[in-house]
Amino acid sequence: MSASAETLQPGASNGASGHSSDERRADGFIVTVAVLGLLLLGALIALETAPFLVTLFAVGAVLGVALYHGAFGFTGGWRAFVVHKRSGGLRAQLALLALASVLFIPVLGTVEPGSAMSGAVAPVGVSLVVGAFLFGFGMQLGGGCGSGTLFTVGAGNIRMVLTLVFFIVGSVIGTMHLPWWLELPGMNPVSLIGGLGVWGALAVQLALCAALAWWVGSIERRHHGRIQQRVFAGPDRGFLSNLFKGQWPLFWAVVVLATGNLAVLLLSGHPWGITFAFGLWGAKFLQAVGVDMSQFEFWTWDYPALALADSVLVNVTSVTNFGLLLGAMLAAGLAGRYNQASSGRIPPRSLLAAVLGGLIMGYGARLAFGCNIGALFSGIASASLHGWIWFAAAWVGSLLGVQARPWFSLSNN
Amino acid sequence: MQRHYKRWRVIVILLLIGGAVVADHIDSPTFRMNMGEGGLETTLTQRQSQTSACAPCGAPCRPED
Numbered sequence: 001m002s003a004s005a006e007t008l009q010p011g012a013s014n015g016a017s018g019h020s021s022d023e024r025r026a027d028g029f030i031v032t033v034a035v036l037g038l039l040l041l042g043a044l045i046a047l048e049t050a051p052f053l054v055t056l057f058a059v060g061a062v063l064g065v066a067l068y069h070g071a072f073g074f075t076g077g078w079r080a081f082v083v084h085k086r087s088g089g090l091r092a093q094l095a096l097l098a099l100a101s102v103l104f105i106p107v108l109g110t111v112e113p114g115s116a117m118s119g120a121v122a123p124v125g126v127s128l129v130v131g132a133f134l135f136g137f138g139m140q141l142g143g144g145c146g147s148g149t150l151f152t153v154g155a156g157n158i159r160m161v162l163t164l165v166f167f168i169v170g171s172v173i174g175t176m177h178l179p180w181w182l183e184l185p186g187m188n189p190v191s192l193i194g195g196l197g198v199w200g201a202l203a204v205q206l207a208l209c210a211a212l213a214w215w216v217g218s219i220e221r222r223h224h225g226r227i228q229q230r231v232f233a234g235p236d237r238g239f240l241s242n243l244f245k246g247q248w249p250l251f252w253a254v255v256v257l258a259t260g261n262l263a264v265l266l267l268s269g270h271p272w273g274i275t276f277a278f279g280l281w282g283a284k285f286l287q288a289v290g291v292d293m294s295q296f297e298f299w300t301w302d303y304p305a306l307a308l309a310d311s312v313l314v315n316v317t318s319v320t321n322f323g324l325l326l327g328a329m330l331a332a333g334l335a336g337r338y339n340q341a342s343s344g345r346i347p348p349r350s351l352l353a354a355v356l357g358g359l360i361m362g363y364g365a366r367l368a369f370g371c372n373i374g375a376l377f378s379g380i381a382s383a384s385l386h387g388w389i390w391f392a393a394a395w396v397g398s399l400l401g402v403q404a405r406p407w408f409s410l411s412n413n
Numbered sequence: 414m415q416r417h418y419k420r421w422r423v424i425v426i427l428l429l430i431g432g433a434v435v436a437d438h439i440d441s442p443t444f445r446m447n448m449g450e451g452g453l454e455t456t457l458t459q460r461q462s463q464t465s466a467c468a469p470c471g472a473p474c475r476p477e478d
Contacts, residue, residue, distance in 0.1 A: 027416070029423075033424070310456045
């Protein structure tokens with residue numbers, strides 16, 4: 001069994017999940033370290049930056065707990081449907097997109113042009129399609145998507161640290177090539193809110209989510225005779241035990257992730273994203289070792305240039321990511337499962353898959369204007385056409401990635 | 414409870430990451446502005462002055478439209 005991918009199977013046996021008969025003790029050391037980390041970094045952000053960034057840091061921590069305790073991974077959910085025709089994870093993701101649409105679209109519909117708040121809307125073109133396809137392929141090899149990689153790293157998964165390092169490398173390379181990709185055919189961002197109005201956009205989004213949920217559910221029913229009731233299943237060990245030690249019912253994770261993304265939008269002016277920070281961290285490293293990043297067009301654009309020059313503590317994406325990492329660490333400590341997914345030998349081919357998957361995901365995320373969070377979740381919640389196209393292209397890439405997994409000693413079971 | 418990690422490794426890794434974050438911050442315009450230096454453009458001043466949203470998704474910022 002791979003030491004990584006199973007951490008991302010929503011609700012299945014994994015490093016993040018609990019079982020009704022498995023009462024674990026919290027890991028006091030990890031919980032203490034995570035809480036101290038949250039307090040110290042939170043205090044530094046409070047002292048040096050602005051109050052909204054402290055709140056964003058806290059929101060990131062809650063998102064990390066939700067991702068870990070909900071075992072909410074996009075990668076495993078997609079694979080479970082493709083391989084086993086089990087749709088619970090995928091239906092949870094569609095419920096997440098539907099709820100987020102309900103929360104986001106009325107808010108974004110009231111935003112005046114020129115406002116400092118906007119949804120995740122991005123151009124539609126060759127760059128988006130190729131990037132999302134690559135991301136979908138890479139996430140099956142890497143063992144996790146953007147959020148999955150980050151929360152499993154926070155939970156101490158060694159293999160996913162390798163995926164993250166090469167995710168960062170791929171992201172930086174992607175920033176160097178993005179201007180070239182943007183010269184290829186494409187069109188300006190398309191917002192369904194702009195074209196259909198608030199209620200029209202919301203109706204289309206909800207209809208799409210419902211139709212997809214019905215379709216994947218019907219396929220599961222055809223293969224298994226019935227649909228697993230996973231999305232709305234209640235806690236199996238009592239509210240408080242599930243809340244603090246996991247595993248969360250998927251619906252809890254759906255509600256927290258959707259409202260958390262709305263909180264990021266209201267606080268920062270933009271929906272939740274993850275991977276811009278990966279490129280930023282890599283570029284900062286290169287700059288620190290003497291590389292002149294201004295030779296690359298991407299790093300001369302207003303937002304990236306100032307992000308590169310300024311502190312990571314004022315970069316919204318980085319601050320949220322720091323909170324997420326520590327939140328996942330706290331959750332893993334409370335569950336008594338920190339680093340558990342790294343026990344045992346990791347096959348060399350699995351490590352090679354982590355390297356390749358990370359590189360491909362990083363490159364793809366930059367071309368596609370984000371990962372499963374920034375482009376898929378936030379893009380669709382913002383009623384941006386690019387989010388739906390990202391979904392379709394990444395799905396095709398993921399199909400090929402699932403086929404490639406056995407070559408890298410990665411189980412599809 | 415069986416641990417699958419070494420405590421000192423967790424602490425060293427977090428200290429290294431924390432040190433990198435602090436070093437990056439001390440070298441930033443935000444820190445220099447906090448120390449009293451004026452006339453600097455920082456992320457927070459850019460945020461206050463911007464008239465159109467620029468999402469951190471990596472897409473080129475669009476002019477106000």
